[in-house]
Amino acid sequence: SQTIHQWPATLVQPVGSPLSLECTVEGTSNPNLYWYRQAAGRGLQLLFYSVGIGQISSEVPQNLSASRPQDRQFILSSKKLLLSDSGFYLCAWNGVSGQIYGYTFGSGTRLTVV
Amino acid sequence: QKEVEQDPGPLSVPEGAIVSLNCTYSNSAFQYFMWYRQYSRKGPELLMYTYSSGNKEDGRFTAQVDKSSKYISLFIRDSQPSDSATYLCAMGRGNSGGYQKVTFGTGTKLQVIP
Numbered sequence: 001s002q003t004i005h006q007w008p009a010t011l012v013q014p015v016g017s018p019l020s021l022e023c024t025v026e027g028t029s030n031p032n033l034y035w036y037r038q039a040a041g042r043g044l045q046l047l048f049y050s051v052g053i054g055q056i057s058s059e060v061p062q063n064l065s066a067s068r069p070q071d072r073q074f075i076l077s078s079k080k081l082l083l084s085d086s087g088f089y090l091c092a093w094n095g096v097s098g099q100i101y102g103y104t105f106g107s108g109t110r111l112t113v114v
Numbered sequence: 115q116k117e118v119e120q121d122p123g124p125l126s127v128p129e130g131a132i133v134s135l136n137c138t139y140s141n142s143a144f145q146y147f148m149w150y151r152q153y154s155r156k157g158p159e160l161l162m163y164t165y166s167s168g169n170k171e172d173g174r175f176t177a178q179v180d181k182s183s184k185y186i187s188l189f190i191r192d193s194q195p196s197d198s199a200t201y202l203c204a205m206g207r208g209n210s211g212g213y214q215k216v217t218f219g220t221g222t223k224l225q226v227i228p
Contacts, residue, residue: 006157030196032212032213032214041122042220043118043204043218043219043221044204044218045160045222046215046216050215051212051213082209090157090158092157094214096212098213099147101146101163101165101206101214102146102148102150102204102206102214102216103160103161103214103216104160105157105159106157107156107158108155108157109155110155
């Protein structure tokens with residue numbers, strides 16, 4: 001069966017510090033991968049998606065970047081965090097061997113920038 | 115106007131009540147419709163999906179879609195305290211198993227009181 005792992009679960013970082021959040025999927029190959037941010041009252045906002053290694057599409061301009069160095073690994077990064085980067089970050093995947101409609105989400109990372 | 119509108123609640127009901135959760139949407143391009151359940155500090159999990167107008171049942175849950183009115187609903191029968199969570203409607207476009215663009219509502223917080 002397929003599983004998605006996301007870490008860390010919580011993170012408190014000072015303004016201006018770098019960020020690296022990692023997501024991996026097991027039990028499938030060539031998944032479509034997504035990074036979402038969830039802010040209170042604003043719902044889920046798609047940040048990046050990837051349909052293959054090295055292929056990244058950005059949905060909104062922002063202080064963040066994403067990379068996909070391996071088939072089942074998706075990384076969200078920032079060189080210098082802003083207060084506005086605080087939120088709940090969710091990785092998700094879909095593919096022919098998993099959820100054919102919609103996504104399967106990871107357990108999320110709650111980021112607080114102080 | 116937002117593509118997807120959802121009343122944020124909170125909605126508080128006694129145990130055993132029938133719960134009705136609703137969303138409206140404006141984009142006729144949406145092909146399939148989903149409901150996610152999200153417990154506090156967890157990632158959303160897919161409850162139900164459907165791609166046609168009408169009703170779909172799964173145990174105590176019924177998803178209803180009215181494409182002509184651009185309106186979807188989730189009914190929960192015999193609600194239980196374990197149903198207390200935030201419910202997100204979601205609507206998507208794209209190929210099954212391929213890249214999918216999913217737009218989420220902001221979520222309705224439900225509390226079922228024992």
